[in-house]
Amino acid sequence: MSDSNQNRQQIIRIVFLLAGAFLLLRAADLQLLDDTYHNKSTAIAVGKYTLYPSRGLIYDRNGKLLTNNNPVYDVMVTYNQVDAGMDSLKLADILGLKMPDFRKRLNKDFRNYRYSKSKPFVFVSTVSAQTAALLQESLYEFPGFFVQTRNVRGYPHRNAAHVLGYIREVTPKEVKELDYRPGDYIGGSGLELEYEKELRGVQGSRFVLKDNLGREVSPYKDGENDTLAVSGKDLISSIDIELQKYGEELMQNKTGSIVAIEPATGEILAMISAPTYNPNLMTINRERGKFYNALLVDSLKPLFNRAVMAKYPPGSIFKSVIGLIGIQLGVVNPYVGMSCPGYYSYNSVRVGCRNHPYPADMGVALKYSCNAYFIDAFRDIVEIESFYKPHIGLDTFDHYLYRFGLGNPLGIDFPQEQKGNVPTSEYYDKIYPRDKGSWKSPTIMSVGIGQGEMEMTGMQMANLAATIANRGHYYVPHLAKKFVDDDFLIDEKYRTPVRVGVEPINFVTVVDGMESVVASGTGRRGQVPEVRTAGKTGTVQNPHGEDHSTFIAFAPVDNPKIAISVYVENSGGGSRYAAPIAGLMMEKYLKGQISDSKKIVDKTMKETDLNGG
């Protein structure tokens, strides 16, 4: 038998030998030479300590601290380092646990991938500082257990809960989709959620070699894999905490919202949703679940942020918009009056009006909030093409409403902002099909007085006030001014004026009218002593109970520093609560205090309980 490849057997043997030698060298390297693993005989595992960055703080516009970081302590355990013979009773006693609970916490379902016998898991979360200190002293008796420190939020002011939002533990879904690990904290609402990325900071980690009792033997690879934690950035918000606090006091035992904006910048000075809650209740601790559930089931929905999420019919404050658009389109002459018989009727439809002097021009009509005048103006706009083509007029009207920031979210730097509602011709076409008589301007005339399908959020109302204060433009309202020690500029869109398409000159009569509303009209109770103020009241018919009271205003008239919207549910006419509250807020902001002549109003407002509690 011929075998010409005999010589290849040697090559195969050499390859075998070389591979074996290679393995042997590597084994010698690991077992004899490598000093990566100091104290080899005792180390059993590389442990990873997560270094939690401190979360960025939040300040108000004047540098007052709104949130701070308080340490909490989690007791961690690594199952297979636990000494079965330890004094479990003592440990349970320190931690305030009963034995069955103690055993349940220790014996997790290790078939579940979330738990491993050799990796630490949370045994008891958020124990008090005293408990943690007590445990630290006797920790050596309980191998496998250790205490991990983390920071949770505390709130020195107890105010602005909705603005700040809360932090919570991440959900399994977030762990899967975002760069978080189980047990990490994340912003759950408000600014904490909006600016999570900036506030969070970057986690660091430290790797150590551990022995079988979980004790640190030495750094792993001299710390070459370690990374430092980078603290989150501190946020300076636009909120004025004193104003916010005062607003919350005024709104106590009432339901509704206040939003105050600095017209020249769009910065939100105060954003109040009533009823509110103490943010310290939502800080992460062992009582939190209880408070959270109580807030969830409260019939007044304190967790619902009415300032940006509640959609309200604007009522008569909407007349200012109708006037402005009418003038801009040239269909309404603001200097021509219209007689008001005390109602407005078309065929059988009749809308009542108050008994008031003759509206000689638009200013007077605003002053007395004449329904007939503005329904007529609205109909003129809708009939701009012809009576029979109302959709052209309404589309034109809507075009301006969208530019005013209505019907769409404004795009504020805050989660869950609602868009309100603008009545559209598509919508009416659906309800009143064209083949069945269609719809005409009288069909929808209730829009002319801010009722019907028209809906706005408190934020949009305040932004309307700011737009009028600026005579034709606004800055998208926002809550962030800047981040400390950082050249971070707020987004371009918050620094660019948005023009609403109504010429500044066309604001003159409307602003004059609004000034007379406060000086001697329906909004007298919203006056700010010695400051020229413009405003507009609204009373929103409420088929379910008392009417809602609303008021938008800005002051001073010539150089506006503050624009505001107040909405008080179930409180009757706009002049009764909304106007005085707005007046007090503006005075507080402009003067820093309430003048003596207003003290009695201040007291009445604070003490009024509209929630029947």
Added chain:
Amino acid sequence: MRERPGKSADVFTLSLYLCLMAIGWSMLYSVGYNGGGYQVGITEFLTKTQAGKQTIWVLISLVVFFFTQIIDRKFWQTFAYPIYGFAMLLLIAVLIVGKEIKGATSWFAFGGFSIQPSEFAKFATCLATAAYLSRINVNLKYINAQAIAFGMILLPAALILLQPDAGSALIFFSFLVLFYREGFPANFFILGGSAVLFLILGIMFVEAPLKVVWAILILGNLVLLLNFPNKLYGGLAFAALLITSWLARGEEWANIIPLVIAAATAFLIAGILMLTRLKKKNRVFGIMSSAVLFASALVYLSAFSFDNFLRPHQQARINVWLNPADVDPQGAGYNLNQSKLAISSGGLEGQGFLKGNMTQLDYVPEQTTDFIFTAIGEEQGFIGSLSIIVFFLLLLHRITVIAERQRSAFVRCYAYGVAGILFLHFVVNIGMTMGLMPIIGIPLPFISKGGSALLGFSLMIGVLLKMDRHRTET
């Protein structure tokens, strides 16, 4: 006709086989000891614990080994193809009726025990390839024989890949040892080996494949200049290239692009000089420029595929092997890290039987199967590692000796098939526990837990020894 009894079995191989099996069993016993001992009765020990189950498998394997010694040696050669066919049917059947464990449908379950047909397929493929290659008219120098031989190993590999069990599928490439011995052209191994090397380099330098290209060009220059008739000028030119490269290197190889351009220019100049001045050396430049292009293309192909076609978890698995610095020691790198820590902590003498910290406290994942070597490393230290590696080398060497003393080409081929299979298992399994090889789940022969594997390897050794006993007969 009754077979003659033959000589006694090769004592050396037999004792290594028994010895490795005993070591494996005691390491499994130690892993299951868990620092506290076995607080169970004998029945429970045998049915519930891993060492107990392995005891039964060892006994079964010894029985199988015994039967291989009394079954007629001609049986295996005569029925090589039917056995192979049967094994392929089993591989197909397991895809349909098999039991899924850890995401792979690789098992037939019978009551408390399960069987992995892929282990049996290794043995069957060994028989079939040996039967084919030992045919007098088959020559691996020719393409049709090469195609059939490759087909015979790729078929089971593909079926196993469907389970999917990439590790076991890869093992079928161990038949390359047999192919080489039986005359498969050596160039194929050189080319294939280089291709694998460049693919690996592409991943190791996935951030900057140009570095590898530069190194390839430098090597190319070296080969060209060595072929210059005047070695002194060639040597000087090459030294100049190296020195300028070193000087221009800069921080973190930031100047890699000019370096590559310089090396490529030098390569081209040398080539042009060769083509114009030395007409006879044309071929060298042709070969070298193809080699440089081919190697660079492979490096880029591999880096590009790694970045664009692999999913993050696949990248992580490869990074654990090739770029360990990029891996989270507690995430993807956890298993290997614990493995290296355990081996390393054994030191020279080891921590002693039943005394290894990590082994006893269950700190090494998959320690009874893929990572059984860590128990040896930790408890027996370098002395233990050395012994195991030497035992395997002795066994492998002995099998080649047995192979070469056969008169029958079939037995020689079969022996080299067995040697190749054992060799690849041994190198990859021990290599992966120390980070030298990618982590693919294959057992360490005779040592790792797992009845099918032990049975399969016992069958291979048993049949080999039986045939060797009759080596003088025709």
